């Protein structure tokens with residue numbers, strides 16, 4: 033039996049492992065943390081569950097799509113897994129008006145027209161383009177660089193739809209989209225969820241996922257999902273080695289003989305898949321000259337490709353104080369979080385999932401965007417001065433809590449912060465590049481780049497993980513794991529299951 037070593041037990045590595053186990057390989061996943069799942073995770077503080085990841089899950093609808101079938105295969109979703117339907121993408125309130133991106137697109141349109149009748153043409157263009165975007169799906173059976181006429185035909189409606197969206201909003205960032213509206217409230221709403229330099233295209237596709245009913249959240253959230261996927265891998269005979277960081281890939285000529293673990297053990301294999309953060313892979317585990325050219329071009333082009341992360345604070349409130357479920361932002365004269373001024377604050381309220389929210393209580397998470405400068409500061413501070421790092425977390429959590437109380441005065445005396453985490457958390461826990469938990473944001477003048485996960489100089493090493501594909505996220509991470517497995521199956525001449 034051919035043996036494959038997978039470095040990293042995030043969703044990408046686990047997906048690669050599951051597919052390879054099903055296809056008849058012996059696989060070993062080496063994961064540095066005591067738990068699998070990577071960024072798809074959650075934890076408990078004071079008995080309260082804190083969810084880290086899924087705000088929406090693309091292709092969650094049981095419609096037979098390739099991506100849905102992959103979710104089922106790996107145990108993310110399934111007939112017996114209940115879903116929390118997402119009624120809205122998010123809302124933004126300012127100057128007494130609320131813009132909501134509802135699941136019900138007609139309702140969104142009606143409310144937008146009520147807020148700003150003078151933006152009628154722009155609103156209709158937006159709504160019609162989102163409708164087109166509802167064909168969005170993630171091809172998950174075969175890498176797109178290997179598509180033949182059969183696949184091109186199958187995905188033609190999707191490719192045509194994506195082309196139409198690009199044409200409608202060509203060369204536009206979310207800031208440009210915001211500026212194109214006469215109503216400042218309506219415009220500003222577009223810049224709440226994603227960084228303002230994100231392409232307008234990405235927003236349309238994300239929102240269309242919600243309106244098509246294909247962006248729901250599995251009940252219980254991220255940690256149970258991660259554990260289901262780990263279980264699926266182990267049930268199939270996969271060996272998940274936890275607390276086992278890999279030090280480097282051992283290279284001999286034009287191939288790898290295996291990996292060297294941090295504890296000094298060398299393990300041999302026929303194939304190696306790197307399913308970690310790409311920067312970590314190509315700086316620590318394997319020399320930088322092996323990074324595929326296309327990927328290197330993106331890493332090098334700092335003008336057009338950026339990363340971001342967030343400062344997170346999680347609060348427990350005794351009782352219900354009027355905070356709407358899911359994500360809602362409001363305009364405020366908020367604090368500086370790092371170098372970034374909060375002109376709006378948003379709460380993600382878990383009332384939508386009673387398995388997460390204890391009865392009679394409210395759980396909210398605030399996510400404050402952090403750009404590169406902020407992220408590097410957090411990482412630096414956490415390393416150099418842990419006390420100052422703790423103090424800064426507390427200070428920001430207090431300031432954001434004050435904003436919540438200002439907006440929801442009933443929360444006064446009933447709210448307390450139970451945890452905070454920062455870009456430095458992702459950097460230390462998952463070895464994430466700049467503390468980012470998504471891949472690069474391509475600006476409006478650039479293409480979202482997909483890198484085939486192959487290393488030209490090495491015939492038996494493949495790259496998985498979200499950094500291979502566009503702006504990242506769970507579906508790209510999972511399919512890149514599948515595609516690495518697909519390439520190995522192809523080399524071995526066996527069917528990829």
Ligand SMILES: Cc1cc2nc3c(=O)[nH]c(=O)nc-3n(C[C@H](O)[C@H](O)[C@H](O)COP(=O)(O)OP(=O)(O)OC[C@H]3O[C@@H](n4cnc5c(N)ncnc54)[C@H](O)[C@@H]3O)c2cc1C
Nearest residue numbers: 040042043044064070071087088278469497498505506509
């Ligand atoms: C707050 C937050 C919200 C998010 N919301 C969404 C959402 O709503 N929808 C969505 O689709 N996506 C979302 N994401 C993004 C999603 O979580 C990621 O895109 C995805 O989990 C990345 O998976 P991955 O396997 O590529 O990488 P990772 O999850 O980073 O996995 C890599 C693994 O490699 C391990 N590793 C690193 N170095 C080594 C080493 N040397 N040896 C051994 N192991 C190593 C790490 O510990 C990690 O487990 C969110 C992420 C966060 C943090």
